[in-house]
Amino acid sequence: MPQEPVKILLEAEEKYHGLFDHLVEGIFQTTPGGRYLLANAALARIYGYSSPEELQRELTDIGRRLYAEEGRRETFIRMMQENDTISRFESRVRRRDGEIIWISENCRAIRDGHGQLLYYEGTVEDVTQRRQAEENLRNSEALYHSLVETLPQNIFRKDLQGRFTFANQQFCRSLGQSLEAIVGKTDADFFPPDLAEKYRRDDRRLLEAGTLYETVEEHQPPGGAKMFVQVVKTPLYGADGKIMGLQGIFWDITQQRMAEEKIRRINALLAQSRKELRLKNVQMEQDLKMAGEIQLAMLPQQYPVFAKPGATSESAFSFTHRYLPTGGVGGDFFSVSALSEHEAAVFICDVAGHGVRSALVAAMIRALVEELKPLAFAPGDFLTKLNFDLYTILQHTGTPMLTTAFYLVADSQTGVMRYANAGHPRPLHVRRRASSVEALAYPSGKGKPPLGLLEREQYTTAEVRLSTADLVMLFTDGLYEVQGQSEEFYSQALLLSDVQSRLSLSAAGLFDELLAKIQRFAAHGVFTDDVCLVGMEFAV
Numbered sequence: 416m417p418q419e420p421v422k423i424l425l426e427a428e429e430k431y432h433g434l435f436d437h438l439v440e441g442i443f444q445t446t447p448g449g450r451y452l453l454a455n456a457a458l459a460r461i462y463g464y465s466s467p468e469e470l471q472r473e474l475t476d477i478g479r480r481l482y483a484e485e486g487r488r489e490t491f492i493r494m495m496q497e498n499d500t501i502s503r504f505e506s507r508v509r510r511r512d513g514e515i516i517w518i519s520e521n522c523r524a525i526r527d528g529h530g531q532l533l534y535y536e537g538t539v540e541d542v543t544q545r546r547q548a549e550e551n552l553r554n555s556e557a558l559y560h561s562l563v564e565t566l567p568q569n570i571f572r573k574d575l576q577g578r579f580t581f582a583n584q585q586f587c588r589s590l591g592q593s594l595e596a597i598v599g600k601t602d603a604d605f606f607p608p609d610l611a612e613k614y615r616r617d618d619r620r621l622l623e624a625g626t627l628y629e630t631v632e633e634h635q636p637p638g639g640a641k642m643f644v645q646v647v648k649t650p651l652y653g654a655d656g657k658i659m660g661l662q663g664i665f666w667d668i669t670q671q672r673m674a675e676e677k678i679r680r681i682n683a684l685l686a687q688s689r690k691e692l693r694l695k696n697v698q699m700e701q702d703l704k705m706a707g708e709i710q711l712a713m714l715p716q717q718y719p720v721f722a723k724p725g726a727t728s729e730s731a732f733s734f735t736h737r738y739l740p741t742g743g744v745g746g747d748f749f750s751v752s753a754l755s756e757h758e759a760a761v762f763i764c765d766v767a768g769h770g771v772r773s774a775l776v777a778a779m780i781r782a783l784v785e786e787l788k789p790l791a792f793a794p795g796d797f798l799t800k801l802n803f804d805l806y807t808i809l810q811h812t813g814t815p816m817l818t819t820a821f822y823l824v825a826d827s828q829t830g831v832m833r834y835a836n837a838g839h840p841r842p843l844h845v846r847r848r849a850s851s852v853e854a855l856a857y858p859s860g861k862g863k864p865p866l867g868l869l870e871r872e873q874y875t876t877a878e879v880r881l882s883t884a885d886l887v888m889l890f891t892d893g894l895y896e897v898q899g900q901s902e903e904f905y906s907q908a909l910l911l912s913d914v915q916s917r918l919s920l921s922a923a924g925l926f927d928e929l930l931a932k933i934q935r936f937a938a939h940g941v942f943t944d945d946v947c948l949v950g951m952e953f954a955v
Contacts, residue, residue, distance in 0.1 A: 441539035444525075449477035449488060452534055461518065461541050463511035473511070483507040483515050491520075495535065499524040505542065517546040561812045562775055567782065568666040569644075572651065575622065575660055577601045577615055589636045605637055621648050621661055631668065643672040666782065714738055719753035721827050723955055731827035731955045732759045735922040737930060737948040739893075745945035746773030746818075747891050748781060754791055757827045763949055764866070765839065765891040767817035776816045779808060780866075794822045794835035795858065795876035798866070802837065802874065805867040818866040821889060827955055830881045834858070835874045838865035840895075840907070843914055844879065845886035852915045854907075855879065855887075881953040886922055888914065889951075893944030897937045905936050922950035 441458025445451050451474060454467040462481070464470040474480055478488030487506050494501050504520040522537030563570055569586040573579055582590075582597045590597060590605055602611040610633065621628040627649050634644040644665040653659040714736070721731040734751050746766030754760050764780055766773040783804050790797045798820060809815050821842060823834035834842075834855065841854040857863070858877035881887075897905040913932055917925045926948050934940055 442537075443539065444534050444536045445477060446534055447492065447532060449479075450475050451477075453536075458539055461510075461516075461539060462508070463514070481508050483509045491522075495522065495524055499526075501537075505546075516541060516543040518542060565808045565811045566779060567786075567808075568664050570662070570664050572662045573618065573660050575658070577618055580660065591637055607635060610635060617648070618661060621650060622658055625650050625658060631672070634665070642667055642669040644668060668785075671785075671788075714749070715751050718751055719759065721753065721759060722756055723827070729954060731757070731953070732825065733922075733952045733954060734761075735926060735948075735950040735952075737926045737946070739930070739942055739946040741893075741942060741945055742769050744771060744774035745769060746777050746816075747893070747945040747947035748777045749889070749947055749949050750781075750784065751949070751951075752791075754824065758792070759825050759827070759951065760791055760823070761825075761887075761889065761949060761951055762820070762822045763839070763889045763891070763947060764818055764820035765893075765945070765947070769945070772814070772816065776805075776809070776818065780805065780818065780820075792824060793876060794824055794833050795874045797822055798835045798837050798874040799872070802866045802872055803870065806870045809867050810870075815867060817868070819892075820866050823887070823889075823951075825881065825887075825951065825953070827953070830953070830955070831878055832881050832887065833876050833878050835876050837863055837874055840890060840892050842890070843888040843911065845888060845914060845918065846882060847884040847886065847918055848882060850918060852911055852918070854911070883953065883955060885953045886925075887951045887953075888922075888925075889949040891945060891947045893942055893946040894933065894948065896944060897933055897942060899936050900938050902938075905933055922952055926950065 438455060438457050441461045442453070442455040443451060443458055444453035451471045454470050456467060459465065459467045459470045462470060462474070464473070482488050484507055491501070491504060491506075494504070500523045502521050504522070506518060506520070507515055508518050509515055519540045519542045520537055522535050525533045525536055527533055563583050566583070567585060569589050570581075570583040571579060571586050572581040578599055578601055579597050582594055587594055587597060592605070597605075602614045605611075606614070613632070617628060617630070627647065629645075629647045631643060631645055633641050635641045645668050646663060646665040648661050648663040650658045651660045651662050715734075718730075718734040723729050723731040736749065738747065740747070746768060747764070748766075749761070749763040752760045762784060764777070766776045766780070780801070783801055786804075787797055787800055790800055801820070805818065818837075819839035820837040821834065821839040823832055823842075825832040835858055836855075841857070843852055844855055845852050856877065858875040863874055864872060895905050895907055895910045899905065910929075913929055914925065917928055920928065930946070930948075934942070937943075
């Protein structure tokens, strides 16, 4: 052969091998029996070998040495025998170092002129990251669906035409219909014309504004009586950033509204009582308006006033709080409410962790606390029922969330404070006149477990008497679980000492100085967990 054609042939072969070895996809030729005839550098790299030669030398039995699942090579062979080609055949395989990865294979059978099978050839792609992302997405969707289905609220979604696209089981029960019977229908198929038209107007206003819509409205399920419900609706956005529909959540507040109406009738003849009631209604409306902002909606914006003997404006109890979340959402929550003209109730809880899951559990607790008003005067019974309800909900998710809580009821007429504790840090009782600070004793002499862990746990009530100028200081563990510059932790003993040295300060001043002191102690000058501080001062 002349020299020039040989040179051209060698150069072409070298160029072919250069392209072959620099492809991103792995390329192979194998015998039907499972031995490699050819492999490129990408395939060796995917399977953890230093070179194609090492791969061909060591990986001599594909069915036994490569595939992680028994019988997977046999499935591959059977499909090739049936079709002569295979596309996107995904399998778990074992790399040279033992690591398990996912691959996707495309392959065809190569036959001679008589139809006899010579070998298989094809490509391999490492799809481990995609498979992991798909698994993470499935797990996330499963958790979200589990929470939505166990929430006691009614949840639904609609498209831009007002047709239902989803409803949870609570909503299905409210309508007395299956999910299949609801999807594709509109409000007009289930509600009286006037209510259906109102819902349609509200939806249109929400979709046009693209903002959260919240209200208290009348609701009449099919075959049922009219009821009052708390409603929150938000727009749903597609991948293109455009509104594709809306999501709504509502729950029954009929008993609450009936109680409000009764109070208004009783106090209709008393101008001052009417004024106080209007202020409370304004506060309630403000709190409800902020409900869509999750964390902010769970914090009181104003505090109730409790009549003080001989005073016209000063309250028997005054309240102060400081709330410092470490992220966009958190698991700390507290509430302050009036059980009567002289009894105040304070609730605080801490859901372990950060992010959406903790915030969702905190939101569930907020809803459950609202439903437990009949037990509000008995702290032990209150936490016992709250624990049972939370356990019932969370057991279906398979992911229990550690939730500590403390609840107290204080009476301004007697000075007696009743309380119960569910694994929460013990609040401090600051006795200013006695110049002492002490942690409140456990009701049963020893600590009780957090909420939601044990189905039938019984929580007990303890009592303590308050004196004039006393301060009860409630807090979450983020306040003292702070690491210092030398890796030491700010202990509860240090907290007790720092409060003792600031007895003369008001609650607001004490809280601000205490937070500043702990932040200076912290290694990076910030808290690493959500911090919630609530103070109740007794002025009688």
